[in-house]
Amino acid sequence: MCGIAGLYCQDPSCSGEGHEALVTGMCDIQAHRGPDDQGVASLGPACLGARRLSIIDLSPAGHMPMSDPTGRWWITYNGEVYNFLELRSELERHGHVFSSRTDTEVVLHSFMEWDERCIERFVGMFAFAIYDRDQKKLVLARDRYGIKPLYYARSNGHVLVSSEIKALAHVIATPCLDSRRLMEWFLYRDVDSRRPETLIEGVSSVLPGRVVTITAEGITVKQVYDFASHVTKDEFERFTASRREDVIGEVDTTLCEATRLRLVSDVPVGTLLSGGLDSSLITAIAARTRSDLTAFHVSVAGFPDLDEKRFAQELARSLNLEMVTYDLTGEAFRRELVRAVYYSDSPLSHPNSVAYLLISQVAREHGVVVLLSGEGSDELFGGYAWNYRRRWYFSRLAPLLERLPRRAWGAVALFTYARMGMPIYTRAFQDLLPPTISLVDRYERSGWLAECEEVYSFVDRAASRNVLGAMLADLDGFLSPLLQRLDRMTMAASVECRVPYLDHRIVHKAINFPLTYRIGARSEKWILKQVAARYVPRQLIHRRKAGFPLPFRDYLAPLADPRLFADGFCQEHLGYDPRGMGQFLASWDRWVLGFFGLLMVEIWGRLFIRRESLEQVQEHVLRIESGASS
Numbered sequence: 001m002c003g004i005a006g007l008y009c010q011d012p013s014c015s016g017e018g019h020e021a022l023v024t025g026m027c028d029i030q031a032h033r034g035p036d037d038q039g040v041a042s043l044g045p046a047c048l049g050a051r052r053l054s055i056i057d058l059s060p061a062g063h064m065p066m067s068d069p070t071g072r073w074w075i076t077y078n079g080e081v082y083n084f085l086e087l088r089s090e091l092e093r094h095g096h097v098f099s100s101r102t103d104t105e106v107v108l109h110s111f112m113e114w115d116e117r118c119i120e121r122f123v124g125m126f127a128f129a130i131y132d133r134d135q136k137k138l139v140l141a142r143d144r145y146g147i148k149p150l151y152y153a154r155s156n157g158h159v160l161v162s163s164e165i166k167a168l169a170h171v172i173a174t175p176c177l178d179s180r181r182l183m184e185w186f187l188y189r190d191v192d193s194r195r196p197e198t199l200i201e202g203v204s205s206v207l208p209g210r211v212v213t214i215t216a217e218g219i220t221v222k223q224v225y226d227f228a229s230h231v232t233k234d235e236f237e238r239f240t241a242s243r244r245e246d247v248i249g250e251v252d253t254t255l256c257e258a259t260r261l262r263l264v265s266d267v268p269v270g271t272l273l274s275g276g277l278d279s280s281l282i283t284a285i286a287a288r289t290r291s292d293l294t295a296f297h298v299s300v301a302g303f304p305d306l307d308e309k310r311f312a313q314e315l316a317r318s319l320n321l322e323m324v325t326y327d328l329t330g331e332a333f334r335r336e337l338v339r340a341v342y343y344s345d346s347p348l349s350h351p352n353s354v355a356y357l358l359i360s361q362v363a364r365e366h367g368v369v370v371l372l373s374g375e376g377s378d379e380l381f382g383g384y385a386w387n388y389r390r391r392w393y394f395s396r397l398a399p400l401l402e403r404l405p406r407r408a409w410g411a412v413a414l415f416t417y418a419r420m421g422m423p424i425y426t427r428a429f430q431d432l433l434p435p436t437i438s439l440v441d442r443y444e445r446s447g448w449l450a451e452c453e454e455v456y457s458f459v460d461r462a463a464s465r466n467v468l469g470a471m472l473a474d475l476d477g478f479l480s481p482l483l484q485r486l487d488r489m490t491m492a493a494s495v496e497c498r499v500p501y502l503d504h505r506i507v508h509k510a511i512n513f514p515l516t517y518r519i520g521a522r523s524e525k526w527i528l529k530q531v532a533a534r535y536v537p538r539q540l541i542h543r544r545k546a547g548f549p550l551p552f553r554d555y556l557a558p559l560a561d562p563r564l565f566a567d568g569f570c571q572e573h574l575g576y577d578p579r580g581m582g583q584f585l586a587s588w589d590r591w592v593l594g595f596f597g598l599l600m601v602e603i604w605g606r607l608f609i610r611r612e613s614l615e616q617v618q619e620h621v622l623r624i625e626s627g628a629s630s
Contacts, residue, residue, distance in 0.1 A: 002064065002078040003033030003051035003491075004150065004163045006129050008138045008214045011157030016042070023049040026160070026167040032343070033078070033163060033491045041065040043074055045216065046131045046138050050076040053494055055370060056084075058266050061100035068108060069097060072133050075108040078163055079126035079148045080498065082261035087121060116141065116211045119224055123261065123503060127206070129161055138214040144225045145376075145475065145502050146193070146208035147483050152219075153203045159214050164488075165345040168203050169608050176201040177573070177609050184441045186597055189349035193480035194444050196221075199346055200608065208476070227475060227507060228451070233458040235512040247517065248530045251509065255531065258503035259285045259372070267369040270294040272359065272497070273323065274548055275311030277525065277532060277541060278374025278383075282500055284535035286372055287319040294322045296363050296371070298355045301327040303551045311540055318537055326362045328355055330555040334625050338618045342607055343492035347600030349481035351552040353489055360493035369495055375486055376501035379474040380510040381525040382518030387474075388467050389519055395463035421590065449473045464515045471518065472511055553592050558625040559599060560588040569605030570598065 005026035007019060023040050027049040031038075034051025037060075041048050050064035065076045081087070084103035087110055092098070096109045103124075110118035111130050116139070125147035130139045140161060142150050152161045153168045162168050169175045178201045181191045185199065196204040206212050209225030239247055263269055263286055271283040273295035287293050295316050299309040309325060316323035333354050340354045341347065348354075363371055382388050413430040423429060438446050453469030483499075490497040500506075510518070513527065520526030523542075532541045562582050570576040581598075588595040603621065606612045 002053055002076075002163075003027065003030030003167075004076050004078050004127060004129055004161065005030065005049035005051075005167060006076060006138070006161040007047050008159045008161075009045045009047075009157065010159065010214075010216050010218075012216070014157060016044075016047075019047040022160075022171060023047045026162055026171060027051050029167040029170055030162070030164055032494055035494050037063055039064050041067075041074060043131055043133055045136055046074075048074055048076045048129060048131060053369070053491075053496060055080070055265055055267055055496060056103055057101035059100070062102045062104060064104060066100075066102075066104055066108060068112060069099075073108055073112055074131045074133070075104060075111075075128055077104045077107055077126065077128040078150075079124060079128075079143065080262075080496070081107055081122045081124040081126055082264060083121075083123040111139070116222070116224055119144075119209075119211075123505070125499065125502075127163065136215065140206050140212040140214070141224075142206040142208055142210060144209050144227065144504050145483065145507070146480060147487065147499055147502060149484070149487060150206040151198070151203055152206065152212065152214075155202070159219065165198060165200060165203055166342070166608070169200055172200075172202065175203075175609055175611075177605070179574075180440075182574075182601070185347065186601070187437065187440050188445070188477075189597070190477065190481045191346075193477050194448060199604075227504075227511065228455050228472060230508045231455045231472065231511050235508075236456075236458065236514065239509075239512055239517070240514045244530075247513075248527060251506075251527055252531045252534065254503070254506050254509060255281075255500065256285055258500040258506055260289050261503075262372055262498040262500050263289050265370045268292070268294070268367050269370045269372070270296055270363055270366075270368040271372045272356075272374070273297050273312045273315065274374070275308035275315065275540070276374070276548075277529065277536075278377040278501070280311075280315050280374075280536050280540055281528070281532045282372050282374050283315065283321070284319060284532075285500075287321055288535075294324060294363075294366065294368055296359050296366075296368070297323055297325045298359045298548075299325050299327050300550060301329050303554075306549045306551060311543075315536065315540055324362060324366055326355075326359050328358065328550070330551075330558075332358065333550070333552075333555045334559065335622065338603055338607075338614065338621055339492075340489065341600060341603045342614050342617075344484065344488045345608075346484070347597065347604040348485075350485055351555070351596060352548045352550050353485045355548070355550065356485060356489035357492055360490045360495045360497075364493045364495050371490060371495055371497045373486055373497050373499055374501065375482055375499050376479060377525065377528065379471060379479050380501060380507060380518075381528045382467075382471060382515075383525050384474075385519075385524050388471060389524065391470055392463055392467050392515075392519065395466045445473075445477065448476070467515060467519070475507070475511075552596065553589060556592065556596060556599070557589075559621065560585055560595060561624050561627070563627070564599070564621065564624040565602055568602055569610055570602050573605060573609060574601075 005023050020040050020042050030051050034053045036054040037052035039050050048065040065074050067074045081103045084106040088106045091109050098105050126143045127148040127150035155172055181199050185191050192198050192205040211222045211224050213220045273279050273283050297312040300306045336354050340357050378384050452472040453465050456465045456468045459465045486497050517527040529541050562585055606617045
């Protein structure tokens with residue numbers, strides 16, 4: 001909905017001169033997040049700014065930063081709290097008076113009434129900064145699952161706050177790369193899901209479900225929501241003992257309510273319809289509430305085996321919906337690649353981020369400002385067969401495999417590493433690699449996975465505990481870059497994207513389902529498919545999952561050129577050896593994702609560390625493409 005900017009001055013000798021200009025500049029960098037209005041308020045040691053994307057109450061009454069009638073409390077806010085009308089009624093009974101129809105004002109008064117505990121009452125996605133002028137305290141908060149972003153950084157006696165890293169990187173004197181986090185990104189394609197540190201030293205993320213309080217004395221962080229604590233033996237046993245039809249009905253009712261709430265808007269609404277199960281179900285439920293819905297689809301032009309257009313069209317026809325299609329090509333992908341990295345704030349974790357950016361632009365051109373997405377379903381309902389089902393099989397086989405002699409294990413490891421092109425002749429390589437991988441992130445992910453598995457200690461079978469724990473861990477790991485992709489690419493086009501599956505009431509049910517409801521005997525997302533059967537044609541439900549694939553081997557081929565990296569970020573700043581990089585690039589198509597990661601870091605480093613302009617980097621990349629294709 002908006003872009004947040006602000007600062008808190010902890011320097012008692014600071015006159016405050018320049019605060020408004022600094023915050024205004026940060027707002028300008030995030031203008032894409034809120035093209036409809038801008039505001040800055042200087043509040044003594046604090047200064048708050050906002051860029052507004054008007055969605056609920058389009059009038060000037062929604063201007064931010066917003067204050068309560070006394071002028072003590074001020075808020076700048078990003079997101080949507082969908083149950084704001086219900087909360088507003090409750091607050092009015094407590095004596096609160098409102099001057100707008102916005103959820104922003106409800107969030108502010110909720111904080112005034114219930115302090116940080118107000119977050120427990122919110123249904124939605126949000127990030128906010130609230131300043132208390134009496135106590136001279138700035139409070140930052142982020143929603144339960146990190147759908148909306150919020151960052152902060154210390155600089156010259158000030159704490160700077162922003163929705164996007166690029167605004168902070170712009171005002172930091174010399175942004176420095178955090179090399180440890182970069183190595184972690186190369187390995188996991190994510191860095192700030194479990195730890196607040198980002199790829200830029202000194203820039204921290206407000207982690208999901210956290211409240212950060214800033215005063216003249218310092219910064220404190222408090223966790224106010226922990227989804228793992230909502231896994232309980234009683235709830236798990238309730239679902240296990242219930243009739244399947246009753247559980248399916250419960251999911252159906254909750255998902256319909258979550259989707260209905262996310263259709264509340266004073267501007268046009270659409271859906272991102274890939275043609276897969278998750279987006280098809282959300283689109284079908286939404287179509288029962290709003291007849292003016294528009295579905296948006298990305299078609300992979302020239303690659304019929306990867307193109308799901310026919311499935312999306314079939315659903316749209318069955319629902320009598322308008323569907324707008326964007327035909328993606330390799331040329332368009334490469335043309336928009338640098339822009340996607342710029343808006344992402346980090347190297348792209350997923351190549352299809354570019355497609356999200358392009359389809360969001362198409363939606364905006366058609367006047368649609370709010371989109372609904374099917375993100376989050378796979379982690380909740382067991383949609384990743386390559387992870388969860390494979391993990392299930394391996395967990396069951398583990399006791400048998402442990403009986404193999406150590407020499408046999410060594411031979412299997414050497415063969416596997418050799419097949420992967422790793423330096424197997426290095427002494428004890430097969431013993432050194434696995435623990436080294438865990439060292440990269442200081443055992444954070446392995447520790448978190450063990451913690452999530454222990455949450456299900458009441459489950460009898462070890463294999464089930466392992467898979468359930470992995471699904472739970474992915475809500476704070478694998479899902480993080482997917483949500484970042486969704487927010488950054490849609491907001492780059494001044495479009496807000498809402499995520500019905502991540503309504504916390506759905507999450508709290510799903511994490512307590514027995515494994516058979518999530519990965520059935522022969523089907524992933526078993527229970528979701530039973531719900532979908534009530535809304536979606538059967539042939540669109542029971543088909544192989546595609547997962548928004550792109551032919552990025554073909555798309556990337558013109559960029560696999562050593563000249564793109566010559567004298568660039570990787571060689572000049574990171575010290576990567578040009579000859580070694582040349583050898584890697586000569587066989588890049590064996591390691592397409594590895595090459596994509598290297599390319600992303602090169603582009604990101606030029607933009608965010610070397611501070612080359614977006615236009616400079618675009619021109620460099622397109623010049624290489626042109627030379628490769630000529």
